[in-house]
Amino acid sequence: MSQLLVSRRSFLQGTAAGLVAAGSFSRQAYAADVTIGIVYVGPRDDFGWNQAHAVAVQALKSLPGVKAVEEENVPETDACAKSMESMVNLDGAKIVLGTSFGYFDPFMVDLAKKYAKVEFRHAAPLWNASKHPKNLGSYFGYLNQAHYVDGIAAGLSTKSNKLGFVAAKPISSVLSNINSFMLGAKKTNPNAVVQVIFTGDWSLPVREAEAVNALIDAGCDVITCHVDGPKVVVETAEKRGVRTCGHNASQAPLAPKGFITGAEYKWETIYKSYAAALAKGEKLPNMTSGGYEADMVRNSPFGAGASPEARNAATAAIAGLKAKQPIYVGPLKDNKGKVVIDKTYDNLDPYLDQMNYLLEGVVGSIT
Amino acid sequence: MEGGRAACSQVLWWKPMVDVAEPLLATTTQPALEWRMDIAVRIRSSAEYIAIPLIALAVSSLLFALFLLALGKSPALFFELVVRGGFGTAFSIQNTLQRSAPLILTALAVAVPARIGLVMIGGEGALVMGGFAAATVAIPLVLTEAPPMITLILMAAAGAAVGAIWVGIAGILRHARGVNETISSLLLTYIGIAIMNFFVEGSLRDLTNPNKPSTMPLGEAYMVGKIPGTEVHWGLAVGILFAIVLYILLSRTTFGFAVRISGGNPRAALAQGLPVGKLVVACCCIAGACAGVAGFFEVAAIQGRANASLVAGYGFTGILVSFLARHNPLAIIPVAILFGGIVASGGLVQRRMDLPDATVLLLQGLTFVVLLVSETLYGRFKIFQVRGTTDRT
Secondary structure (H helix, E strand, C coil), X not given: CHHHHHHHHHHHHCHHHHHHHHHHHHHHHHCCCEEEEEECCCCCCCCCHHHHHHHHHHXXXXXXXXXXXXXXXXXXXXXXXXXHHHHHHHHCCCEEEECXXXXXXXXXXXXXHHCCCCEEEECCCCCXXXXXXXXXEEEEECCHHHHHHHHHHHXXXXXXXXXXXXXXXXXXXXXXXXXXXXXXXXXXXXXXXXXXXXXXXXXXXXHHHHHHHHHHHCCCCEEEEECCCCHHXXXXXXXXXXXXXXXXXXXXXXXXXXXXXXXXXXXXXXXXHHHHHHHHCCCCCCEEEECHHHCCEEECCCCCCCCHHHHHHHHHHHHHHHCCCCCCXXXXXXXXXXXXXXXXXXXXXXXXXXXXXXXXXEECCCC | CHHHHHHHHHHHHHHHHHHHHHHHHHHHCCHHHHHHHHHHHHHHHHHHHHHHHHHHHHHHHHHHHHHHHHCCCCHHHHHHHHHHHHHHCHHHHHHHHHHHHHHHHHHHHHHHHHHCCCCCCCHHHHHHHHHXXXXXXXXXXXXXXXXXXXHHHHHHHHHHHHHHHHHHHHHHHHHHHCCCHHHHHHHHHHHHHHHHHHHHCCCCCCCCCCCCCECCCCCHHHCCCECCCCCCECHHHHHHHHHHHHHHHHHHCHHHHHHHHHHHCHHHHHHCCCCHHHHHHHXXXXXXXXXXXXXXXXXXXXXXXXXXXXXXXXXHHHHHHHHHCXXXXXXXXXXXXXXXXXXXXXXXXXXXXXXXXXXXXXXHHHHHHHHHHHHHHCCCCHHHCCCCCHHHC
């Protein structure tokens, strides 16, 4: 993301140089062997979900023989189907990536049936071999591993032992991030508790700011979140002088004093693998997923808010995750006292995808 | 919106005078001559209604071209891409028509109240509530495997009824309590979205879909199909039908006449014994029903379920379309298609010119502002004026 900002500014500054280079560049682009289309639900510079994808596409564009066409702010209606179809028909895209949950069913499913020679991939684990076409598929990253690393660093950064989490909706992927963050914090600071506030939707900036203020007023001194664009959360916390952990993309430039680290997707690993497979004429996998062990998530570079101890502990935790050390070491109880995780589960175990509880150590309710 | 409001009431003020003047003229001149004169007058005065919006479009395009030049981008390429992406290929035309389908209905939801002098911007809420009602009504019918045709008719009726109630509330508040309808309809939109989210995430949630709260899917058998030979769903045909019916209703019936009189001067209308309050509420209900039907099509032809994706901004784009069409139901059809084309080509512009999506929004905004300004030009060009008919402005 910081790369994106810099590239934009340098683009403005270097227009003259750009004009000279433009001729040769566009010829290169048209000679591309593989065209990849990508559709975003929001703006590409949202400091969040969409930006994480846009950063990866930017990396993809640097590969020789790859052309990427992008479209932002495409709603989850038939507009997204038409945008993707337009990429296939007018741009000759060989693979189309849909990055918003609601694009999949019915839009991408129908498109895959209609354009059997084009590959469609969607950024959520929804593809089902028995129901869906073979030229459709899913990819996603286990971001909860990076939230666990956030927790490790946050546990060593708090003085009040209260960590605040601003969450959008109580669905399994969000709950898994909250629980992993808490388990990370407990690992380095057994007294830490995570207080969570659900805002109710993916992008409610006003309510997100209110939630941050409420958490800080309740004594939290490290704030993190799982909302679409964490900009407001991180900026509000920075203004109040508390530390923050990020989500989706790097928010480090928004919090020059308090940023510790953040959970980020590393979509370029997946996108580059798609481009490489297409260039070689290989069949793309239908399901691509993983966490640190597959280099599909990462933590933002440490900010000024990260102490040397926090940095060391987080770096060690990352090495552990790469070696597949489990996060969920059972048995674990939910915050109402019921045992919900009976044994130790592997980090990618499908059982954990069905999470519908907050673990002991998290203050908050999902109902 | 204040400017828009002043402009539209200015237009409405004069409209009814035409109807009053015509029968008087007919009795005083020879019928055949009158008829020929009338045609000439009509062509001249309607030329004004076509020429001024076209000039406004040209001016806004020119301003936008300057903006592109300032960014170092080629305006020629931009307009070429708009034509290609919106209208240039068979695929592009289908793309455009599909995007314009909901806009016709949501623009009608603005146009009808505008004729009675209201600036009603709650189409988005009525669309969401209508779509949600349609999806909810469908749940027991789909579960009991009711005949698809009956199910769809009931869904459409539920969508229209709930949409009508939603905008109707703003109408009643306006009439009974004098609450500003622009504000109340906008706020009702947010309430409508919140109500849908509340049920979709709560009691009506389909539990087989853990990550995106939605109502139960309708299933293939219960979906509205495409217009044969195209990929555009029936919502486009229904939208065009509604536009024609509402045009006739507003311009060729006593109801429409009473609406325009009330919009022009409510006090004079009351003095004449017209039921202004009832007319206000009726117009709002018609408007809400149009948006509600748009919501029904979003659910039954596109999404197959109700969820947060219904909130796609069609209701708000409809405001722009209606103002551009000067709240004329017939003019809404081509304007909605023009807009559909601009939005459809927006993607191609983003992809080929490396411009952000906001570029197309900027073009829309410029167009809107220039059109509002152009409202002041009516009646100022001598070429369009016919002697003795200045009241036709």
